[in-house]
Amino acid sequence: AHSMGGLVARRYIQIFGEEDINKLTMIAAPHNGLAGAASDYCGYIGENRECQDMQQNSLFMNKLNDPLKQPAKIRIYNIIGQGCQMKLGNGDGIVTVESANMKNAKSYYINGTCGGFFGEVLHTAILDIGSYPETYETIKEILKE
Secondary structure: OEOHHHHHHHHHHHHHOOOOOOEEEEEOOOOOOEOOHHHHHHHHHOOHHHHHHOEOOOHHHHHHOOHHHOOOOOEEEEEEEEOEEEOOEEEOOOOEHHHHOOOOOEEEEEEOOOOOOOOOOHHHHOOOOOOOHHHHHHHHHHHHO
16 A cells, blocks of 8 residues: 555554454555645645645544554555655655654665655655666565565
8 A cells, every 4th residue: 555545554454453454565654644845735736634634643643543453463564765855854755754654564665766846756656666676576575474
């Protein structure tokens, strides 16, 4: 699951249970919410409700990160993009490394770059096998575990 899709998958597991799920792999998901410029401009390029939900300390994020509601049986893998200097730290141009980190997940880091304000952003480019084959290789290794 990529980006907000990772958060949606985690919430699905909280609501419907983890019995039929073996592992969850997420790429560039803002597990601790969005902040800074990504948060400020989210409503211009995304759906307002989703943007509100992804804010740090939103009701959605607080429910999602409730320590008592974390899956116990599922193996969780987290692919994090880094290499873009953002206002609040290193990240993928949208999500900081700090926000992408998740306590109960095995994390993998993909090094990349961002091409300026209107250039390529690692957050989406990380899915491009031609540009970032290490993402694909990491997913293949996760599937073997």
